[in-house]
Amino acid sequence: MKKIITSTLLVAFLLLSLLSSIGVVEAQQPAWLPVPREQTVIVETDVDPAVFDKANPFIPGGTQWGSGWHQNVAEWDWYINYITGEYILWRITGWEYRDNFRTFILKIRDGVKWNDGVQYTADDVVFSVNLQKQYFTGSFVALNVESARAVDKLTVEIRLKEPNPRFHHVFRMWGPNGEWVRPKHVWEGKDPLTFANWPPVETGPYKLWRVFPDLKMYVWERNEDYWGKTVHGKFPGPKYVVWRRAPPADVDLADFLRGDVDSPIPFLFTVDMIRTAKGSGVPMVEAPFPDPVPFGIQFNLARYPLSLREVRWAIAYLTNKEKVASLYPVALEGKPALYMHADWGALKKYEYADLYGKYKIEYNPAKADELLKGLGFTKGPDGIWVTPNGTRLSFTITTWGPPSVENLIANVLADELNRFGIEAAVLTPSFATREEMRRTGNFWIDVEVSHLPHGMWISGDIYEGALRHHSKIRVDECGKQFCNPRLDEIVDTLRVRDPEDPANEPLYREIVEMFLRELPYLPVVEKIFHPVFSTKYWVGWPTTDNMYIIPYNWWPQLIFILFELKPAPPPPAPPGPQTVTRIVTEEVVTTVVRGETVVQTVARTIEQVITREVPVEVVPAWVLPAVAVGIVIGIGGIVAGMLVRRRAR
Incomplete structure (x- = not known):
């Protein structure tokens, strides 16, 4: 009897297990997540957070990168959509210059509010200018501003120390003074060198909900009274944004496959993890996109024969960009660098097709051979090229260690140079040693990111890139790095000229042609990141086919992605009788x-x-569970009857 009862109960248990597995499997709430999953977008960072109680951008350790404060809490007065080149006037309606660029007028948008409900006004800007001049005398604002006053509630007049037709960039995302505009009613009377500003008072669409230091996690809650909803018609879909430190790769991948993270950090979510996720069939989209600064090589112009333009061009003809792109390790597909800067919409005006055709950078060993022979170089008996004075062509290429993209470029180039007859060896010194080698000029070829785009990409103005090469900026570095008297003249002219002046165009072309002709840097491959996004809970992410904004989750433009996110449509309901x-x-x-x-x-x-x-x-979906329940009840009745009969005996 005992065996019969045991067997019967086992059958019942198996039927119940079958019953529990039938139907749609509901999404599970992650145990570590303190807010409803279906209302939350989960973003990851590669930074180990250490600051959980401050949002003060003026002091060391005053903010935490990757916490969400920079990305979805703080805002800037205006942005550039680098995909299109469009200016996004966000907290302001515009600006104007007077008195030959000595007076700057800022026009604040009506209706902008801090997240405590107080309106953003001209008084906030004037207060912030004076705060910089009093406490941070070396800041961009303090060095450039003579005075500031509120003309009215929404208009600020700023008097500059010198003409500056580009001063409006100080109010732009990642402008030269950081997040410096502070709410007067919060910061007035506080010591900016110690004030925590916590919870942070900002104008962005989210405010602090709670921090979890043990979990390395920040939770931000949507401000239901966010000003952008009425002023711009923009309001984020997710009620919560959770920022967390990415876990180890195996855990991170498992979380993504389950839908427990929406936006992994591309630096850590590797190509192999992307391939696995795609192969699993989980709902996801991809948004590979180039960083603003391509990877490339820098020549030490102070060392012969790299001081010769023809030798630099010969090396360019021996640089196999396509091969590097085909081996690109941090995205599913690499892309050879076509320009001195990233191929962005905001920089397309500098992509002069005739100049890039005239100075065509291509893999062409025959042209390299022709250039070196034209200099009187010859090959020695061992097959190595030598200069007319008998100096062997032998270079070291400094770079980071593997598996970096820089290391890949260095090794591909070294292979090509050695095959051609130029001795080349790759060096991977420590960070400190390499920095010292750069500073002292004790290097031949260095693989890093290209220099010209630095500065120009963030403002969309090539003047900023050229300015970095002015002899007054480079000073002692001139010689080993690129300086040019004519470039100094162009920069000095542009310094006091309206960036939109049509007379600038010939000067812009001259800058591009100078860098192509002299080739102090050689762009090799685009610095592509490969963001992926889960669409299990949210749709509306940037994709290759709809790249409406930069897709990087660590950028402050993340708010424009959050505005586009909508709940994913529910899965199709199980079919009824048919x-x-x-x-x-x-x-x-x-x-x-x-x-x-x-x-x-x-x-x-x-x-x-x-x-x-x-x-x-067709058997309806509800029939099998109902039958299983019936069987279980029947078995239960049989067992109960058997027990009653046994007791009766």
Whole structure:
């Protein structure tokens, strides 16, 4: 009897297990997540957070990168959409210059509010200018501003110490003074060198909900009274944004496959992890996109024979960009660098097709051979090129260690140079040693990111890139790094000229041609990151086909992604009772008539027969669970009866 009861209960247990597995599996709330998953977007960072109680941008350790404060809490007065080049006037409606660029007028947008409900006004800007001048005398604002006053509630007049037609960039995302505009009603009377500003008072769409230091996690809650909802018609979809330190790779991948993270950090979510996720079939989208500064090589212009333009061009002809791109380790697909800067919409005005055609950078060893022979270089008996004075062409290439992209470039280049007859060896010194080598000029070829785009990409103005090469900026570095008297003249001219002045165009072209002709830097491959986004809970992410904004989750433009996110549509409901048709066919063999083939005759015969239909009822989805419940109840009744009979005996 005991065996019968045990077997019966085992059958019942198995049926219950079957019952529990039938139907749609509901998404599980992650144990570590303190807010509803379906209302939350989860973003990851590669930074180990250490600051959980401050949002003061003026002091060391005053903010935490990767906490979400920079990305979805603080805002800037205006942004550049680097995809299109469009200016996004966010907290302001515009600006104007007067008095030959000595007076700057800022026009604040009406209706902008801090997250405590107080309006953003001209008084906040004037207060912030004076705060910089009093406490941070070396800041961009303090060095450039003479005075500031509120003309009215929404208008600020700033008097500059010198003409500056680009001063408006101090109010732009990642402008030269950081997040410096502070709410007067919060910061007035506080010591900016110690004030925590916590919870942070900002104008962005999210405010602090809670921090979890043990979990390395920040939770931000949507401000339901966010000003952008009424002023711009923009409001984020997720109620919560959670920022967390990315866990180890295996855990991170498992979380992504389950839908427990929406936006992994590309630096840590590797190509192999992307391939695994794609192969698993989880709902996701991809948004590979180039960083503003391509990877490339820098020549030490102070060392012969790299001081010769023709030698630099010969090396360019020996640089196999396509090979590097095909081996690119941090995205599913690499892309050779076509320009001195990233191929962004905001920089397209500097992509002069005629100049890039005139100075065509391509892999062409024959042209390298021609250039070196034109200099009187010859190959020695061992096959190594030598200069007219007998100096062997032998270079070291300094870079970071593997598996970096820089290391890949260095090794591909070294292989090509050695094959061509130029001795080349790759060096991977420590960070400190390499920095010292750069500073002292004790290097030949250095692989890093290209220099010209630094500065120009963030403002969209090539002047900023050229300014970094002015002899007054480079000073002692001139010689080993690129300086040019004519470039100094161009920079000095542009310094006091409206960036939109049509007269600038020939000067912009001259800058591009100078860098192409002299080739102090050689762009090799785009610095591509490969963001992926889960679409299990949220849709509307940037994609290759809809790249409406920079797709990097660590950028402050993340708010424009959050504005586009909408809850993912629910999965299709299980089908109800339905009728399908089972087709019954018969093959009828007939004789050939009038020269038609047997195959044709049979096909026609079948075509006439298949019109017979047999209705078939599909078992509704609810039937099997109901049957299982019935079986379990029946088994329970049998067991109970057997127990009663046994006791009666």
